[in-house]
Ligand SMILES: NC(=O)C1=CN([C@@H]2O[C@H](COP(=O)(O)OP(=O)(O)OC[C@H]3O[C@@H](n4cnc5c(N)ncnc54)[C@H](O)[C@@H]3O)[C@@H](O)[C@H]2O)[C@H](O)CC1
């Protein structure tokens with residue numbers, strides 16, 4: 001299900017963007033009008049971001065991205081800037097709207113070979129945008145190399161040339177921009193690395209394409225923003241009871257490896273699960289007992305004990321993996337939890353334990369997903385980083401293509417929600433929906449933050465949020481908590497930031513952004 005507000009978070013592939021364009025043009029807005037508005041947005045970004053840049057070079061490619069550059073050059077000249085166009089092809093070779101824009105510009109275009117960035121205060125990159133279809137070579141590649149080696153700031157039109165809008169990959173040489181101005185909606189390449197870093201901050205400009213054109217497009221890829229999932233979150237109700245908010249369980253590792261489970265458990269409780277219990281081997285009971293207060297503790301040494309605990313139907317969402325140890329015990333516990341129709345977040349050692357033989361658990365996940373529980377559909381959520389992903393899906397990891405496609409292929413195979421972690425975390429559902437993380441800070445790359453994320457996913461699952469939305473919300477809350485804490489963050493700081501994050505979400509839920 002796609003919520004009405006979620007359309008604002010949609011990411012469009014270049015093909016879908018072309019479709020949005022076509023529909024807008026067919027509905028009566030000429031292409032040249034869209035191009036003029038695109039150019040106005042670029043000029044406005046230059047005026048606000050680079051008010052002092054007197055002499056501006058614009059690189060213009062053979063298609064409409066080049067057309068945008070010609071139109072922007074004209075507007076900047078009218079605003080009193082000195083502009084020079086460097087064309088990959090002579091203006092006489094341009095077609096359609098780009099030819100109209102070049103004619104309206106009227107000035108000369110220098111061949112791109114003569115481009116020397118040293119002379120300019122600012123360079124605008126209009127070589128290639130959505131139409132990039134192969135690796136950049138030859139004269140365009142040479143111009144990009146010179147540009148990347150020069151100190152002049154760069155504003156990219158639509159995408160840094162050489163970045164695939166669909167995948168974020170570099171196709172040949174790619175521009176490293178300081179600012180990117182794109183139109184209507186972002187593309188996956190704006191959020192997936194390395195494209196994300198090559199874009200710099202990205203402005204999304206309204207060029208008059210109505211949101212209704214999206215009605216005809218089956219939206220599948222989204223930026224992971226609250227509008228995507230806030231309508232699916234179960235917030236505590238006034239008349240509610242702690243048991244309404246589920247009971248999350250985190251499996252502890254052995255006596256010297258208990259911290260990871262407690263981090264996950266603390267996140268599950270602060271995330272909003274009504275109750276949280278750590279299931280601990282007997283050898284680690286005292287270590288855990290010494291550190292737990294609101295979180296409960298139960299001994300769980302083997303499958304028999306687990307089976308006994310599972311007779312209490314209130315335990316509804318489990319985390320297995322952080323500090324747990326790799327091996328058969330992990331595999332058997334995971335299978336037992338799923339067979340009992342409970343939701344399971346499999347992380348770290350839990351994922352590694354499945355390497356080489358994941359199919360039985362994937363089959364169990366599919367079976368579990370069909371059942372019903374008092375707190376919503378049980379589900380399997382996998383939270384691998386790249387290394388764990390490769391252990392579980394070696395063939396998919398080696399395949400060509402983007403992180404987005406890898407996560408989607410894995411989700412489909414596993415019948416599970418896959419959270420493929422990184423700065424550009426991708427959350428993918430078996431039905432093809434995917435979201436790409438858009439927030440966070442480099443400080444999140446520190447020991448234990450993955451354990452916190454696993455606990456947050458369990459908190460949402462315990463409360464009955466459907467698994468895709470649960471994983472998306474957890475990834476966002478995790479990133480937002482890190483942003484709010486700022487520099488110096490360690491994983492233990494994240495649960496303490498969650499009350500602020502909840503407050504932001506409550507404000508958003510009662511007063512959605514327009
Ligand atoms: N989407 C909108 O609402 C608007 C977008 N605009 C701008 O138009 C471009 C997309 O234009 P398009 O002509 O489709 O593609 P490009 O300009 O990116 O390039 C196509 C052009 O380049 C050739 N080509 C592709 N790859 C290579 C390569 N590696 N080497 C050499 N040549 C290559 C290809 O054959 C074509 O000739 C979009 O990004 C926006 O900037 C409009 O302004 C209207 C609004």
Ligand SMILES: [K+]
Pocket residue numbers: 065125126127128129156157158159160161
């Ligand atoms: K570009």
